[in-house]
Amino acid sequence: xxxxxxxxxxxxxxxxxxxxxxxxxxxxxxxxxxxxxxxxxxxxxxxxxxxxxxxxxxxxxxxxxxxxxxxxxxxxxxxxxxxxxxxxxxxxxxxxxxxxxxxxxxxxxxxxxxxxxxxxxxxxxxxxxxxxxxxxxxxxxxxxxxxxxxxxxxxxxxxxxxxxxxxxxxxxxxxxxxxxxxxxxxxxxxxxxxxxxxxxxxxxxxxxxxxxxxxxxxxxxxxxxxxxxxxxxxxxxxxxxxxxxxxxxxxxxxxxxxxxxxxxxxxxxxxxxxxxxxxxxxxxxxxxxxxxxxxxxxxxxxxxxxxxxxxxxxxxxxxxxxxxxxxxxxxxxxxxxxxxxxxxxxxxxxxx
Amino acid sequence: xxxxxxxxxxxxxxxxxxxxxxxxxxxxxxxxxxxxxxxxxxxxxxxxxxxxxxxxxxxxxxxxxxxxxxxxxxxxxxxxxxxxxxxxxxxxxxxxxxxxxxxxxxxxxxxxxxxxxxxxxxxxxxxxxxxxxxxxxxxxxxxxxxxxxxxxxxxxxxxxxxxxxxxxxxxxxxxxxxxxxxxxxxxxxxxxxxxxxxxxxxxxxxxxxxxxxxxxxxxxxxxxxxxxxxxxxxxxxxxxxxxxxxxxxxxxxxxxxxxxxxxxxxxxxxxxxxxxxxxxxxxxxxxxxxxxxxxxxxxxxxxxxxxxxxxxxxxxxxxxxxxx
Numbered sequence: 140x141x142x143x144x145x146x147x148x149x150x151x152x153x154x155x156x157x158x159x160x161x162x163x164x165x166x167x168x169x170x171x172x173x174x175x176x177x178x179x180x181x182x183x184x185x186x187x188x189x190x191x192x193x194x195x196x197x198x199x200x201x202x203x204x205x206x207x208x209x210x211x212x213x214x215x216x217x218x219x220x221x222x223x224x225x226x227x228x229x230x231x232x233x234x235x236x237x238x239x240x241x242x243x244x245x246x247x248x249x250x251x252x253x254x255x256x257x258x259x260x261x262x263x264x265x266x267x268x269x270x271x272x273x274x275x276x277x278x279x280x281x282x283x284x285x286x287x288x289x290x291x292x293x294x295x296x297x298x299x300x301x302x303x304x305x306x307x308x309x310x311x312x313x314x315x316x317x318x319x320x321x322x323x324x325x326x327x328x329x330x331x332x333x334x335x336x337x338x339x340x341x342x343x344x345x346x347x348x349x350x351x352x353x354x355x356x357x358x359x360x361x362x363x364x365x366x367x368x369x370x371x372x373x374x375x376x377x378x379x380x381x382x383x384x385x386x387x388x389x390x391x392x393x394x395x396x397x398x399x400x401x402x403x404x405x406x407x408x409x410x411x412x413x414x415x416x417x418x419x420x421x422x423x424x425x426x427x428x429x430x431x432x433x434x435x436x437x438x439x440x441x442x443x444x445x446x447x448x449x450x451x452x453x454x455x456x457x458x459x460x461x462x463x464x465x466x467x468x469x470x471x472x473x474x475x476x477x478x479x480x481x482x483x484x485x486x487x488x489x490x491x
Numbered sequence: 492x493x494x495x496x497x498x499x500x501x502x503x504x505x506x507x508x509x510x511x512x513x514x515x516x517x518x519x520x521x522x523x524x525x526x527x528x529x530x531x532x533x534x535x536x537x538x539x540x541x542x543x544x545x546x547x548x549x550x551x552x553x554x555x556x557x558x559x560x561x562x563x564x565x566x567x568x569x570x571x572x573x574x575x576x577x578x579x580x581x582x583x584x585x586x587x588x589x590x591x592x593x594x595x596x597x598x599x600x601x602x603x604x605x606x607x608x609x610x611x612x613x614x615x616x617x618x619x620x621x622x623x624x625x626x627x628x629x630x631x632x633x634x635x636x637x638x639x640x641x642x643x644x645x646x647x648x649x650x651x652x653x654x655x656x657x658x659x660x661x662x663x664x665x666x667x668x669x670x671x672x673x674x675x676x677x678x679x680x681x682x683x684x685x686x687x688x689x690x691x692x693x694x695x696x697x698x699x700x701x702x703x704x705x706x707x708x709x710x711x712x713x714x715x716x717x718x719x720x721x722x723x724x725x726x727x728x729x730x731x732x733x734x735x736x737x738x739x740x741x742x743x744x745x746x747x748x749x750x751x752x753x754x755x756x757x758x759x760x761x762x763x764x765x766x767x768x769x770x771x772x773x774x775x776x777x778x779x780x781x782x783x784x785x786x787x788x789x790x791x792x793x794x795x796x797x798x799x800x801x802x803x804x805x806x807x808x809x810x811x812x813x814x815x
Binding site: 375 | 547549575578579580581582583586587589590591594595596597598599600608609612613655658659
């Protein structure tokens with residue numbers, strides 16, 4: 140019995156190793172999802188964001204335009220400022236000489252006769268794109284800088300954090316306006332303008348986390364098994380500070396949307412015909428007192444809703460990601476069932 | 492190569508901090524043969540943990556620095572290795588068990604993956620193979636393999652320490668350093684963990700440096716003992732020799748402070764005084780302010796290391812004539 144293949148022997152002895160060997164990223168993701176699912180508010184936020192995504196993808200289909208209302212991008216002056224549910228005089232006559240009235244999209248039209256629903260739908264593309272790009276870029280930069288500053292300390296910490304302090308010394312919106320004014324207008328300008336202001340948040344959070352984590356015994360333990368600095372940061376330290384970074388990122392998505400809208404509202408974001416929500420809000424402002432409420436309410440509600448959904452999803456994600464907050468496999472339903480079973484047993488015992 | 496697996500010669504580690512220089516380890520010398528267990532015994536602050544970190548080259552620098560000495564392991568001086576070479580030694584040839592199992596495991600990585608990490612770093616294994624081997628290690632330390640997927644917070648203190656042992660032994664190291672591995676555990680679990688370490692030490696034929704302040708653990712698990720005081724080994728001897736024939740006044744004081752179960756003792760007999768401040772060590776023998784046999788010479792002359800019997804070294808002027 141000396142030349143038994145140890146590999147084979149082992150797998151017979153315990154079936155579980157293979158099962159464990161199979162645990163991949165996907166399983167880990169499913170675990171997070173399982174916990175996320177239990178938070179109804181967070182799920183509601185996610186659903187809202189997904190709906191917004193669907194809206195962005197199907198924008199052309201939702202607002203294809205009609206014969207009299209060509210859509211979101213082209214002016215149609217006879218149809219200007221039509222409130223939701225109203226009709227407008229197309230200026231054409233039917234066979235009996237009566238004017239033809241047409242209805243418009245459910246959100247009405249703006250001051251140039253463009254369909255508000257179509258503009259909101261197309262605007263969601265820009266909003267989501269800007270938000271995700273801003274967060275991805277500023278998070279990558281901020282986390283990297285913060286991790287280096289926190290882990291190595293000393294000179295690198297000083298240099299990085301002083302630069303961060305300089306950025307922080309300027310009001311975010313002023314910084315964004317300055318950058319946006321200095322560069323050619325366009326999507327990339329908005330992304331840079333909003334993104335630069337978001338870097339310090341990630342850098343500071345990451346640095347603070349890394350500072351408390353790097354002296355923890357488990358980091359020393361990882362070092363004692365031969366891990367190098369890069370591995371220590373990537374595998375041991377950063378995963379432990381994911382929860383606050385994720386919260387900051389989801390809140391950052393919301394913040395980026397608000398900042399981009401603010402820039403466009405001020406007229407230094409994307410150039411006019413682009414259906415940006417902030418710019419639409421700025422357009423609508425002029426007609427608000429004239430009773431054209433729909434031009435401000437719809438873009439405003441759209442902005443508020445996506446920010447609200449993002450914040451709720453962020454909270455849910457934080458709880459789902461942090462393994463220290465997780466109740467291992469605990470399900471209220473199962474717990475209740477078990478309780479009922481025990482009660483039933485007791486009742487049964489009494490009867491006998 | 493010499494007969495010793497580990498030969499620590501005149502090791503001195505200082506910490507240079509703003510308030511002054513902390514002499515954490517002073518002129519420490521001890522040796523360890525393959526498969527042997529040595530206990531480093533001493534009070535809090537005697538430099539035991541710093542010694543362990545020194546051997547692993549993990550003393551934080553700055554402020555810490557190895558100012559003198561050699562740590563010869565397998566014929567190579569570890570202090571002369573580059574950081575990259577040292578990383579290859581850590582975990583595969585020398586590994587460490589930490590004091591507090593509550594904080595020495597990464598809370599966001601499943602324990603199986605933490606064991607697999609060592610294997611991935613040092614052995615040419617695929618991720619799946621490393622995981623299979625990790626579950627084998629878990630089985631060895633008495634944890635059900637299906638728990639590999641669970642996170643450290645789902646384990647009790649004793650089980651976490653067993654996970655720590657599994658990590659330390661995963662690559663079959665030649666030398667294992669256990670830094671007070673049972674201090675954070677309750678007594679029944681202590682016994683379990685010690686039994687486990689003893690068994691695995693024999694199975695893997697590993698040398699062990701057992702850092703502890705508990706002479707009971709020494710009697711249980713060690714082959715020889717180094718009694719540390721103020722950063723140096725004041726007495727080094729075989730376990731039986733040390734318990735039967737202690738020489739250094741500090742060792743005698745330590746042994747006397749353990750209450751005898753057969754006698755009716757009214758109160759404990761501690762060694763009078765406190766450990767000296769390592770930033771401001773007394774001249775000569777560091778123990779002389781607390782020593783009953785101290786003479787005026789003790790305050791001036793640093794006692795040399797004297798071999799009073801075979802393998803029994805003492806650093807005390809009382810035994811000076813006996814040696815060199």
